[in-house]
Amino acid sequence: MNFSKTTEYAIRVLTTMAIGEEKLYTADDLYEKLKIPKRYLRRLLTDLSKAGLIAGTRGRTGGFVFAKDPDKVTLKEIIDLVEGKETLNRCILGFSACVADGHCTMHADWIQAKVQMEELLTTTTLGSLNPNRK
Amino acid sequence: MNFSKTTEYAIRVLTTMAIGEEKLYTADDLYEKLKIPKRYLRRLLTDLSKAGLIAGTRGRTGGFVFAKDPDKVTLKEIIDLVEGKETLNRCILGFSACVADGHCTMHADWIQAKVQMEELLTTTTLGSLNPNRK
DNA sequence: ATAAAATAATACACAAAGGTATTAATAAAT
DNA sequence: ATTTATTAATACCTTTGTGTATTATTTTAT
Known part of the structure; x- marks a missing residue:
């Protein structure tokens, strides 16, 4: 009666972003907060933004924003x-x-x-x- | 909300043996009935008998018997x-x-x-x- | 322009679950 | 005794989920 670790990660990331105060989260922010393996987290974030749940902007002031209601x-x-x-x-x-x-x-x-x-x-x-x- | 395939196999094997008419089942009998990969099934049966749920006897008239209520x-x-x-x-x-x-x-x-x-x-x-x- | 800070993409590495192959051991039938 | 039908044990292969490394791309600050 389990879901995969990746699903757990996804839910934790998304709840954090949806509920939290800040709007913009860098991958490092989320890593510090959730301690999900850094590189893996990056990939997950990319996937989630491809799916449209969050939106990533690159560059110096970049990061991810929760993109839905x-x-x-x-x-x-x-x-x-x-x-x-x-x-x-x-x-x-x-x-x-x-x-x-x-x-x-x-x-x-x-x-x-x-x-x-x-x-x-x-x-x-x-x-x-x-x-x-x- | 899944259990592993092995758990599924185990439950199917055990219900078959516990409910069915026959008492003695060879690995091949169960394979024919359930189509669980042969070799894998053998190993599972060995594990289940080590755990005491079923009992295996070797030799020409051998097979597995459900060993519990x-x-x-x-x-x-x-x-x-x-x-x-x-x-x-x-x-x-x-x-x-x-x-x-x-x-x-x-x-x-x-x-x-x-x-x-x-x-x-x-x-x-x-x-x-x-x-x-x- | 250049450097810095971020995401994006791709390819590789590792471990566990699932599945296969081979050989050994056992026991009954002949 | 030999053959045959069965389980037992061990080692290996394959797939998939998880995690890492490297490099490219984009954007802003200086």
């Missing part, structure tokens, strides 16, 4: 982006094949638990994670 | 065995560090979803997955 970016979006869409579209527990060959024997409880998780992922936005709001 | 083997046990105990003991979403540095900003909804999942994993036994029971 925090209330409109859901965790599901981020997961889909980093891990690929199929991740959450699989059988309960994330299995690609159902357990008891052919018939899915998962009970209503399971379906409910899964739906609840997905519901949370699609309704939880970066903005809603802000502890200073509540 | 299906009603007493939980999914959590299997996951812990294959992936290690920490897997489920991490922050919500499986993250090792909380999202907004220091304060866990996850709402009660999240905790509830996690608890529900864990509850299901500890209460769902192999026996309870049997579609012929209900």
Whole structure:
């Protein structure tokens, strides 16, 4: 029941940028704050800006800016982006094949638990994670 | 929100053995039925028998037998065995560090979803997955 | 213009998970 | 005893996620 480290990194970076006071963050700023491996972080930032979630400007006064409305970016979006869409579209527990060959024997409880998780992922936005709001 | 492929394999093998009619399964039987890569399956079976969930006997009439009461083997046990105990003991979403540095900003909804999942994993036994029971 | 400070791109290195190949050991059937 | 069918053990290969190194590009300050 895990997401990849990269997904974790992405969420931490984005929440930091979406919630924090500052608007402009350099890669080094984020490194100091989050201690995500420097070079890896750089690449992640480039990917996130390609995806349009943040925007990077180069040069001496450059850095990254959060480029969306925090209330409109859901965790599901981020997961889909980093891990690929199929991740959450699989059988309960994330299995690609159902357990008891052919018939899915998962009970209503399971379906409910899964739906609840997905519901949370699609309704939880970066903005809603802000502890200073509540 | 995935478990490893190996965990998936383990659960499929064990449910098959716990629920099925036959008692003795050779590695080839299980391969035919489940199409899990042959050699990898062999190794998994060896691991599962070392853990005491199944018992293997060698020789011409050999094979593997399910060695426990299906009603007493939980999914959590299997996951812990294959992936290690920490897997489920991490922050919500499986993250090792909380999202907004220091304060866990996850709402009660999240905790509830996690608890529900864990509850299901500890209460769902192999026996309870049997579609012929209900 | 030149230097400095930042991102961008590309290629390489490492480790773990997944999967394969080979050989050894065991036990029953003949 | 020999053959056959099985598990057991070990070592290797492949893929993917993670992390590093190097170099190029852009922009501003001086």
